[in-house]
Amino acid sequence: MELVNYSTSVWSIVPPILALLLAIVTRRVILSLSLGIIIGSLMLSDFNIMNTLSYLLKSVSSLVYSTEEGSIAFNWDTINIILFLVLLGILTALLSISGSNQAFANWAQKRIKGRRGAKLMAASLVFVTFIDDYFHSLAVGAIARPVTDKFKVSRAKLAYILDSTAAPMCVMMPVSSWGAYIITLISGLLATYSITEYSPIGAFMAMSAMNFYAIFSIVMVFFVAYFSFDLGSMARHERLALEAPENDEIEASVDGHVRNLILPIVVLILSTVSMMIYTGYQALVADNNPFTILGAFENTTVGISLVVGGVSSIIVATFCILIDRQVSVAEYVKSWGIGIRSMLGAILILCFAWTINSVVKDMQTGTYLASLVSDSLPIAILPALLFVLGSVMAFSTGTSWGTFGIMLPIAAAMAASAAPELMLPCLSAVMAGAVCGDHCSPISDTTILSSTGAKCNHIDHVTSQLPYALTLAVATIVGFLVVGFTLSGTLGFIATAVTLAILVLILKKR
Numbered sequence: 001m002e003l004v005n006y007s008t009s010v011w012s013i014v015p016p017i018l019a020l021l022l023a024i025v026t027r028r029v030i031l032s033l034s035l036g037i038i039i040g041s042l043m044l045s046d047f048n049i050m051n052t053l054s055y056l057l058k059s060v061s062s063l064v065y066s067t068e069e070g071s072i073a074f075n076w077d078t079i080n081i082i083l084f085l086v087l088l089g090i091l092t093a094l095l096s097i098s099g100s101n102q103a104f105a106n107w108a109q110k111r112i113k114g115r116r117g118a119k120l121m122a123a124s125l126v127f128v129t130f131i132d133d134y135f136h137s138l139a140v141g142a143i144a145r146p147v148t149d150k151f152k153v154s155r156a157k158l159a160y161i162l163d164s165t166a167a168p169m170c171v172m173m174p175v176s177s178w179g180a181y182i183i184t185l186i187s188g189l190l191a192t193y194s195i196t197e198y199s200p201i202g203a204f205m206a207m208s209a210m211n212f213y214a215i216f217s218i219v220m221v222f223f224v225a226y227f228s229f230d231l232g233s234m235a236r237h238e239r240l241a242l243e244a245p246e247n248d249e250i251e252a253s254v255d256g257h258v259r260n261l262i263l264p265i266v267v268l269i270l271s272t273v274s275m276m277i278y279t280g281y282q283a284l285v286a287d288n289n290p291f292t293i294l295g296a297f298e299n300t301t302v303g304i305s306l307v308v309g310g311v312s313s314i315i316v317a318t319f320c321i322l323i324d325r326q327v328s329v330a331e332y333v334k335s336w337g338i339g340i341r342s343m344l345g346a347i348l349i350l351c352f353a354w355t356i357n358s359v360v361k362d363m364q365t366g367t368y369l370a371s372l373v374s375d376s377l378p379i380a381i382l383p384a385l386l387f388v389l390g391s392v393m394a395f396s397t398g399t400s401w402g403t404f405g406i407m408l409p410i411a412a413a414m415a416a417s418a419a420p421e422l423m424l425p426c427l428s429a430v431m432a433g434a435v436c437g438d439h440c441s442p443i444s445d446t447t448i449l450s451s452t453g454a455k456c457n458h459i460d461h462v463t464s465q466l467p468y469a470l471t472l473a474v475a476t477i478v479g480f481l482v483v484g485f486t487l488s489g490t491l492g493f494i495a496t497a498v499t500l501a502i503l504v505l506i507l508k509k510r
Helices: 010-026 029-044 049-061 076-097 100-111 115-127 133-150 155-172 177-192 200-209 212-227 233-243 259-286 293-298 302-324 329-363 365-371 379-397 400-418 420-440 445-454 458-486 489-509
Strands: 065-068 071-074
Touching (some): 010 365, 010 379, 029 049, 076 100, 100 259, 115 133, 133 259, 155 177, 177 293, 177 420, 200 420, 259 293, 329 445
16 A cells, blocks of 8 residues: 655644644543544545555554564564563562562661652662663662652652653663664764764764753753752642652552562663673674674663563562562462553553554654755754754654654754764754653653653653753753854853753742
8 A cells, every 4th residue: 555645745743743732632642642543544545444444454563563575573672562561560569569669668768868868869760770761761660659659759750750861861871772772873974974083982972962951851850859849730749749648559468578679670670781781792693793782782672671671570579479478379469460450551552652653654754844954044053953853853753763863864964064063063962852852742652651650640741841841942952052153062061051040040930
């Protein structure tokens, strides 16, 4: 079936914008995504009902398998992420039923002196779990949620902390799934334009230093955690959390031990990272490439690594429960069912988000948005313009990685022909914009998983995080304008910091 081409038409943005607006207005995410998918499918099929049904069936089935040359190839990337969500739900339920969540909360309460400490602890864990954004959002959510609940920190605040540290840290770290992917793209771009003054990793580090949005996103999280700087609906969520009575998700009828939480989580982290290195090593060996840690992360298989980590942590949690002999077989089996059911909503939303991302790709929304850049604009505003365009594209498509893939080559081509000295600032602006748009988008998988990790209503998370993201975006635009006119990353950094400080003072007074 031949799809209608919308690459040069404003109609290409209709399905994602429709889904986004409906999700925000109705707060019914699945319904909104469904309508966006159906409208996009109808448009791509030229409103032929049979072709639309065929396209929908193919799009949904592609989440699990694809048929190529008469054979079935399973899509293990999506299957493994879904399996990991199920495993994490089971792990969370096991930790609750064994009493270890409550034990850890009691232990933390003696050492963490209040809500501020609980929030700072949740934010600081990113320095341990920066390997992958999925991993960070889900693992830190499982670790921090009992503590933040104990100190009546809202789930919306926890989701904000998870989301605003996950992608920003991953995008700046060379030893992460994000960093390895971006370095690979940069390597090809440097070779294409015969740029030899930077190595790929050297260019990546220079770009990270100019990724003002990511840097100040992390700074803002710690500022918000320390000073309780609550913008917009976040203040309401925090007030409601303080007024709400304590309510454990699973009543623990036993006296748990802190070790029963620490050991499974440590095993989860170590086994996942080890498997990421191992799968990367296997890929390097298969291609006859020398082994390096960076090379391993560049070629790793994140999905299977997460599944291995999840299975390992459940085995350890089960072993701890058996040692204590405080949980009956019936309670243990029941906790598995509770854990699986707790993740079904998140899995459904994620599958719908993946499907609409496929529709958006076929609508060529990214290609259309990229074509909006005009050659007649002043060169100095190019980095700021690319930041805005990258933000819009990531917001509309719900994917940072897709934005990197589309926008980095475009930014490199524009800089190489118009202003080679702005090559790295332009590439950095795309990285920053992709993370910004990803933070604002309800259909972003990282945003969905941050809601899942915090067990927060998804739209509550999106709307409460949006004021922070937009504030940072305004400051970042000023920073990239300064870089464009001065060619100084340092001055851009200072301009971003000063602008952000002024905006925070204004908002705090209001």
